[in-house]
Amino acid sequence: MPTETLAAITPAETLMQISGGYSLSRCLHVVADLGVADALDDQPRTAAALAESTGTNADALNRVLRLLSCHGIFESRDGKFAHTPASRLLRSDHPRSMRSFVRMIGLPVNWAAYGKLDHTVRTGQSAMAQVLPDGLFRYFADHPEASQIFNQAMMGKAQAQIAGIVGNYSFSDFNLIGDIGGGQGHLLEAVLAANPHLRGVLFEAPHVIEQASGIASDRLSLQSGDFFKDAMPVCDAYLMMDIIHDWSDEESTRILKNLRRFAPTHAKLLLVEAVIRDDSKPNFVKILDIHMMTLVTGRQRTWHEFETLLAGAGFRLEREIDAGGEFSILEATGV
Ligand SMILES: C[S@@+](CC[C@H](N)C(=O)[O-])C[C@H]1O[C@@H](n2cnc3c(N)ncnc32)[C@H](O)[C@@H]1O
Structure with a gap:
């Protein structure tokens, strides 16, 4: 977390955010595993539509994307989600795709370790x-x-x-x-x-x-x-x-x-x-x-x-x- 961000929040908030930060990481791993970015092109889509394409639960996916979008991964816009530069890198067909990198970091054996x-x-x-x-x-x-x-x-x-x-x-x-x-x-x-x-x-x-x-x-x-x-x-x-x-x-x-x-x-x-x-x-x-x-x-x-x-x-x-x-x-x- 950048020092400017840490400076702007209280010491207790610093501990809450960092101790719970794995929730953010895990949401990212799962979204990369499920191929959510591949289900989104240039047209914003609702979480329900993305859930249908990815075989996931609409409410759970909406909440995961709401968290990620607060960190620049997807953008929440008028009840729909749109790509950002970071979420585009989660697409499998991006020439500099980072989807596999994120999936690799989140591999079950790594998570277990x-x-x-x-x-x-x-x-x-x-x-x-x-x-x-x-x-x-x-x-x-x-x-x-x-x-x-x-x-x-x-x-x-x-x-x-x-x-x-x-x-x-x-x-x-x-x-x-x-x-x-x-x-x-x-x-x-x-x-x-x-x-x-x-x-x-x-x-x-x-x-x-x-x-x-x-x-x-x-x-x-x-x-x-x-x-x-x-x-x-x-x-x-x-x-x-x-x-x-x-x-x-x-x-x-x-x-x-x-x-x-x-x-x-x-x-x-x-x-x-x-x-x-x-x-x-x-x-x-x-x-x-x-x-x-x-x-x-x-x-x-x-x-x-x-x-x-x-x-x-x-x-x-x-x-x-x-x-x-x-x-x-x-x-x-x-x-
Ligand atoms: C962290 S990766 C780096 C791959 C590549 N150099 C790069 O940076 O994109 C480490 C590489 O070492 C290889 N490696 C691990 N143990 C090895 C061994 N005993 N002999 C030869 N290659 C090995 C792995 O297969 C893996 O591709």
Whole structure:
């Protein structure tokens, strides 16, 4: 909640709003799951009409949309609901759709893990281990529907990052670039499109490579494996977007040391991460940090934490390039 908003309300209201804030989050997850935004086009519609299209209860949907519309998601207008820029992003057919991202955050396993956040705070261990002993990525490998939501979510959230990476970093000195844990290859495809001299390798877990098989070309090859232990491609640059934040320092060191076994010393390692700042701004990075702590074993890190982590795995952190929003490209090279 922005500090200006907090300043304008009483301390008791601050506690009421934040302690009950999960009701707002949950309404958003459910509306995204039910496809309510897909049932609304440019013409405002009543909750009853939207309920009929989505197979939901008109009164309950009306109350949920009334709450969301107070927060800029849909607009209440003359007894009907209309789209806002935020609600349009919940449509499945929006080119920068965030529907899957919202559904992914609200996946039942994530919701269940948040119910056990006290365990994390008491022990420092991921709450998800109480829900899924083998962890979230194993769960995705075994649950194709959830995996598809996750993969689409990554493509959705990456849209904002991709423009900043392609626009702010020069790939002209490289010939072969690896995207390690690159999901469906959305970032790699964009980098190759903007740099016609470049070839790329998408390295991913086997179930993700299967889903990405359609993107292979004479310039883009696919390699499946486990980045903790398997052979990695030998490239002159590596992208790792939102990978290291998923893992503890010990796990991240294993991933980076494994990469270092195959990365030539001159190769550039480009970590795309939201660096956590030592300030009191209530931004999304600090929420993401709690997601990483609760849902996986990771964390958002400071520049200094990245520097130490990379040094322990045979890389030197050299510079930070602003990639827009809260994201940075952290450029490292082998030592
Ligand atoms: C947070 S997603 C990031 C995806 C993509 N880089 C992006 O930012 O849009 C993490 C990715 O790491 C992959 N991954 C997780 N464990 C892996 C492993 N052991 N080996 C290879 N890839 C793995 C997942 O399949 C997932 O696509």
